[in-house]
Amino acid sequence: xQQKREHFGSRFAVIAAMVxxxxxxxxxxxxxxxxxxxxxAAFILVYIAASLILALPIFYAESIIGRRSRSDTFGAMRKxxxxxxxxxxxxxxIVSPMLVLSYYSVVGGWSVEYLFKSLSFSFTDVPAxxxxxxxxxxxxxxxxPILTHTAFMAAVVFIVLxxxxxxxxxxxxxxxxxxxxxxxxxxxYSLTLPGAWAGVxxxxxxxxxxxxxxxxxAALGQAFFSMSxxxxxxxxxxxxxxxxxxxxxSGVGTAVCDLLFALIAAFAVIPSVFxxxxxxxxxxxxxxxxxxxxxxxxxxxLPLVSTLVSAVFFITILAAALSSAISMLEVGVAFLSDERGxxxxxxxxxxxxxxxxxxxxxxxxxxxxxxxxxxxxxxxDFLDHLCSDWLMPLGxxxxxxxxxxxxxxxxxxxxxxxxxxxxxxxxNAVYFLMRFVAPVGILVVxxxxxxx
Ligand code: PFF
Numbered sequence: 001x002q003q004k005r006e007h008f009g010s011r012f013a014v015i016a017a018m019v020x021x022x023x024x025x026x027x028x029x030x031x032x033x034x035x036x037x038x039x040x041a042a043f044i045l046v047y048i049a050a051s052l053i054l055a056l057p058i059f060y061a062e063s064i065i066g067r068r069s070r071s072d073t074f075g076a077m078r079k080x081x082x083x084x085x086x087x088x089x090x091x092x093x094i095v096s097p098m099l100v101l102s103y104y105s106v107v108g109g110w111s112v113e114y115l116f117k118s119l120s121f122s123f124t125d126v127p128a129x130x131x132x133x134x135x136x137x138x139x140x141x142x143x144x145p146i147l148t149h150t151a152f153m154a155a156v157v158f159i160v161l162x163x164x165x166x167x168x169x170x171x172x173x174x175x176x177x178x179x180x181x182x183x184x185x186x187x188x189y190s191l192t193l194p195g196a197w198a199g200v201x202x203x204x205x206x207x208x209x210x211x212x213x214x215x216x217x218a219a220l221g222q223a224f225f226s227m228s229x230x231x232x233x234x235x236x237x238x239x240x241x242x243x244x245x246x247x248x249x250s251g252v253g254t255a256v257c258d259l260l261f262a263l264i265a266a267f268a269v270i271p272s273v274f275x276x277x278x279x280x281x282x283x284x285x286x287x288x289x290x291x292x293x294x295x296x297x298x299x300x301x302l303p304l305v306s307t308l309v310s311a312v313f314f315i316t317i318l319a320a321a322l323s324s325a326i327s328m329l330e331v332g333v334a335f336l337s338d339e340r341g342x343x344x345x346x347x348x349x350x351x352x353x354x355x356x357x358x359x360x361x362x363x364x365x366x367x368x369x370x371x372x373x374x375x376x377x378x379x380x381d382f383l384d385h386l387c388s389d390w391l392m393p394l395g396x397x398x399x400x401x402x403x404x405x406x407x408x409x410x411x412x413x414x415x416x417x418x419x420x421x422x423x424x425x426x427x428n429a430v431y432f433l434m435r436f437v438a439p440v441g442i443l444v445v446x447x448x449x450x451x452x
């Protein structure tokens with residue numbers, strides 16, 4: 001029942017789609033506040049190491065499984081290890097991206113609101129000092145964030161309905177370079193603000209006394225989140241990658257872009273936080289409280305300039321968030337249409353609706369449901385921790401164990417080296433990382449999470 005699969009049209013399209021999935025709210029919204037919670041420069045060092053030594057090999061494991069099988073996550077395991085329980089492991093990695101999408105869309109909705117606030121001059125009509133307070137007011141309102149979450153989810157569904165090359169590919173290509181230019185410009189500007197250098201020191205001078213086991217586990221979780229790993233997104237996208245593409249190049253390209261975006265976003269946000277007199281440990285609200293404040297300062301006396309910069313910023317962050325969100329939904333849609341015979345349209349609508357419903361609960365957890373806790377966390381925080389600290393590393397573990405221990409070395413080599421024509425020398429090192437280093441690293445993190 002397998003129909004002919006769609007393909008990404010070119011190497012640029014492959015990298016743009018993978019970078020599109022990787023670069024998103026995780027870089028611009030999540031990375032700055034997580035590093036603010038865990039103490040700055042030392043966290044960044046661990047994060048870079050985790051991205052290259054643990055996350056990148058898992059990226060390759062997913063790419064190898066996806067392209068070899070040309071299937072969704074569940075079907076991939078079924079095809080490559082027929083008659084074994086591996087396919088059930090594949091199923092785990094279909095549930096987690098749906099959970100991530102549920103709360104991701106809520107944050108996407110916050111960006112929608114901030115875009116409207118920018119365009120309606122709400123930020124320029126008040127003194128800069130009042131801007132950080134807008135956020136708490138907005139997210140605790142019961143219906144407004146649900147409305148914007150709905151708008152964001154509707155956009156995701158609309159794009160995924162368009163399919164791989166018409167929907168996903170067309171969308172990712174122009175959005176990424178624009179976002180990059182803008183975030184660099186904001187970083188440069190933020191460094192000129194009085195008080196900003198304290199933020200730079202915070203980012204470059206490591207304080208290893210704050211580097212707890214907990215912080216290391218969070219760094220790995222962030223690396224997974226940021227590179228979209230362990231949830232089958234990279235696997236599913238790789239199933240649309242042509243046989244002659246070089247997997248090594250798409251992996252390194254994605255990892256480097258993702259790291260760069262995260263680091264530059266940190267240099268845009270953290271110095272601004274210090275300049276605004278706020279705390280870097282301010283949590284999920286950090287970006288939404290500080291950047292509009294900075295935009296206001298940028299255009300002091302020139303409200304049009306503030307409005308323009310702010311609007312362009314929120315448009316591009318929305319584009320980045322959408323290109324990540326569509327890759328999450330695509331995992332479930334590929335599963336339902338490849339394995340369960342759903343029409344693409346029905347699968348998209350059904351899953352979009354389910355994720356939206358869970359997202360509503362997440363959104364309400366900042367307002368009317370704020371008193372409701374699961375294991376001491378709000379619904380939103382619980383889902384975020386569950387996904388990034390547990391489900392994504394678990395998915396990553398499943399994929400590396402599968403490639404390192406279940407698939408034959410010859411098959412893995414064949415896929416990674418395009419039949420022995422590229423990356424042959426590097427193969428041994430990558431294989432070693434996939435087989436030993438990544439699984440052990442993830443297990444250590446699990447134990448740490450359990451005992452902390
Ligand atoms: N990597 C995305 C980001 O940094 O915003 C988040 C993400 C995308 C997570 C796709 C999971 C996923 F499947």
